[in-house]
Amino acid sequence: MGHTIVPPKEDIRMGAHFGCFSVLRSVVGLVTVLTWSGGALAQREPGSAVGGLLAGTMLLFVLAMALAGYVYVSLALQTIATKTSTQNGWLAWIPIVNIFLMLDIAKKPLWWFILIPVVNIVIAVLVWMGIAEARQKPNWWGILTIVPFANLIVPGYLAWAD
Numbered sequence: 565m566g567h568t569i570v571p572p573k574e575d576i577r578m579g580a581h582f583g584c585f586s587v588l589r590s591v592v593g594l595v596t597v598l599t600w601s602g603g604a605l606a607q608r609e610p611g612s613a614v615g616g617l618l619a620g621t622m623l624l625f626v627l628a629m630a631l632a633g634y635v636y637v638s639l640a641l642q643t644i645a646t647k648t649s650t651q652n653g654w655l656a657w658i659p660i661v662n663i664f665l666m667l668d669i670a671k672k673p674l675w676w677f678i679l680i681p682v683v684n685i686v687i688a689v690l691v692w693m694g695i696a697e698a699r700q701k702p703n704w705w706g707i708l709t710i711v712p713f714a715n716l717i718v719p720g721y722l723a724w725a726d
Contacts, residue, residue, distance in 0.1 A: 638656045638657045639656075639723070640722070640724070641653075641662060641669075642656040642657070643724065644695060644698075644699060644719075644723045645665060647723070648669050650665070650669045651668075652665065663677055663680070664677065670697075670698060671694060671698065676691070688709055689709060692718065693705070693706025694706070695722060696722055701722060705721065706718075
């Protein structure tokens with residue numbers, strides 16, 4: 565029984581692939597929901613068709629911004645994991661699980677995850693301070709995560725600044 569074990573190639577990268585049909589289905593489903601919600605609002609009052617259309621457009625805009633923010637933070641966190649040589653950088657794309665990746669990058673104990681519902685702002689600042697230190701940046705960048713609009717810059721700066 566001579567089984568040959570083939571060592572894995574080092575240059576193989578695993579990644580998720582989202583086909584164009586799944587994206588197309590998602591867009592069609594979203595448009596359908598927005599159309600139905602606009603129609604439901606239009607049936608309440610005779611002149612509210614424009615209001616329903618406006619509400620649907622606003623909902624679509626908010627969802628697009630939320631998706632853009634999710635992609636931005638996930639890419640930044642995955643880049644930070646790569647630059648700090650932290651394993652499993654792909655965890656940045658999984659909601660809630662990405663917190664464990666952040667704790668790993670910041671070299672904080674994983675049980676801190678339990679503290680998030682109790683003292684979430686404090687834990688978030690401490691974790692981002694640890695991430696900044698892991699990237700050899702001043703730890704006050706972690707404090708900026710509680711400052712409105714500055715918190716949008718922090719992940720990108722920590723990920724892509726030299």
